[in-house]
Amino acid sequence: MNITLKVWRQKDPQDAGRFETYEARDVNEHMSFLEMLDVVNEDLILRGEDPIVFDSDCREGICGTCGFMINGVAHGPNPATTVCQLHMRFFKDGDTLVLEPWRASAFPVLKDLAVDRGAFDRIIAAGGFISADTGSAAEANAAPVPKDFADRAFDAATCIGCGACVAACPNASAMLFMSAKVAHLGLLPQGQPERWRRVRNMVARHDAEGFGHCSNHGECEAVCPKSINLNFIALLNKDLRGAIFKG
Numbered sequence: 001m002n003i004t005l006k007v008w009r010q011k012d013p014q015d016a017g018r019f020e021t022y023e024a025r026d027v028n029e030h031m032s033f034l035e036m037l038d039v040v041n042e043d044l045i046l047r048g049e050d051p052i053v054f055d056s057d058c059r060e061g062i063c064g065t066c067g068f069m070i071n072g073v074a075h076g077p078n079p080a081t082t083v084c085q086l087h088m089r090f091f092k093d094g095d096t097l098v099l100e101p102w103r104a105s106a107f108p109v110l111k112d113l114a115v116d117r118g119a120f121d122r123i124i125a126a127g128g129f130i131s132a133d134t135g136s137a138a139e140a141n142a143a144p145v146p147k148d149f150a151d152r153a154f155d156a157a158t159c160i161g162c163g164a165c166v167a168a169c170p171n172a173s174a175m176l177f178m179s180a181k182v183a184h185l186g187l188l189p190q191g192q193p194e195r196w197r198r199v200r201n202m203v204a205r206h207d208a209e210g211f212g213h214c215s216n217h218g219e220c221e222a223v224c225p226k227s228i229n230l231n232f233i234a235l236l237n238k239d240l241r242g243a244i245f246k247g
Contacts, residue, residue, distance in 0.1 A: 001027045001093035005040065007052055008100045013108050019098075022052075029089040033076065034059060034066065036088055052099075053112035059084040061225060064160030067167070068113040069100040074164035074223040082162065082225045102167035106174070106210040119209040120161050120177065126205035127198035128181045130190050143189045156184035158226040165220035165228075171212030176220040178206050179236035180228050186239055196243040203240055 003024040010017035024040050031039070034056050041051035057065040061082040068083060070076035076086045091097070099113060107115040145153075159180035166174050182199050185191030191198070214233055221230045 001029060001088065001091070001095075003027055003036070003088075003091065003094075004096040006096065006098045007112070009050075009052070009112055010101075010109050011050075011111060013110065017109070027088050029087070031088045032059070032084060033070075033086040033088065034084050053110075053114045055114045056084055061085040062160065064162035067102065067162045067164055069098075069102070069167060071098050072100075074102070074167045075162075075225055079222070080225055080227050082160075085225075102163050104163075104166045104172035104211070106172065107163060107166060115163070117161070117163050119211070120163065120174070122209060123174070123178055123202050123205045124181060127194065127201040128185070129194070130185055131193050132190065145188060149187045153184045153187040155229065156180040156187070156232055159184075159224075159228050160226060162225060164223045164225060166211065168219040168223040169212065169214075170217055170219065171215055173214045173220070174206055174209075174211040175214040175233050175236065176224065176228055176230070178202055179232035182236050182239060183232045186235075195239065196246050199236065199239045200243045203236075 005022045005024055006019045007022060008017055009020045022040055022044075024036055027036055027039075034054070037052060037054060044051050054068060055065045057063045059066070061084060064082075066083045067075060070083070070086075075081060075083050076090075078086055078090060101107075101109050101113045102115045106119045107117055109115050157180070159177060161177060163177070165176040166172050182202060185198065186195050216230075218230055221228065
């Protein structure tokens with residue numbers, strides 16, 4: 001198949017940026033989207049042109065490194081799928097695809113489709129951890145966890161921190177990401193010592209980084225490659241109220 005790509009090119013954070021058009025010829029339908037971009041980049045390099053910059057690492061939908069907008073949708077048209085898991089068989093011969101980076105002031109563009117997601121790291125550093133003595137692993141049955149709590153904690157912990165929720169949100173809010181990180185610790189007994197301090201500090205860091213507020217549009221849940229549930233935001237708000245009440 002042949003695909004037309006309209007790709008956002010931006011040489012550095014200060015550059016105004018612009019769209020450039022490229023033709024991807026004889027694309028194998030079994031290629032992943034990133035493999036298709038690899039082939040396009042090989043051709044650009046052979047022609048002496050600057051390759052398209054995008055982030056990737058595991059290419060198995062695990063690490064959260066990849067991610068950009070495809071025709072206005074974070075990670076592309078397939079639900080619960082990262083860009084690296086998206087295959088060209090889901091597109092048609094002759095399609096035109098518009099590729100853009102995440103658009104959020106808290107995610108400044110580094111180059112082309114790659115953005116700086118360091119704000120997520122700083123939110124985690126503000127409270128996304130537990131206090132634990134070092135040494136050998138504790139006995140598994142020493143801290144019983146109700147199954148419902150364990151299941152919800154595991155669901156929250158599947159968040160890979162890709163940033164699609166921020167890119168899709170009209171307010172560029174990171175509440176879904178942050179609520180998942182708060183919940184997967186706050187639902188477990190090991191996360192209780194820092195529970196109230198954690199939510200206060202992480203929300204404060206979120207706001208300081210320039211992320212917007214949540215207005216319950218639900219776009220974050222719709223594009224999340226791990227299908228993180230919007231209910232975790234309600235749990236975050238509940239914990240935040242508790243933290244304020246407890247001082």
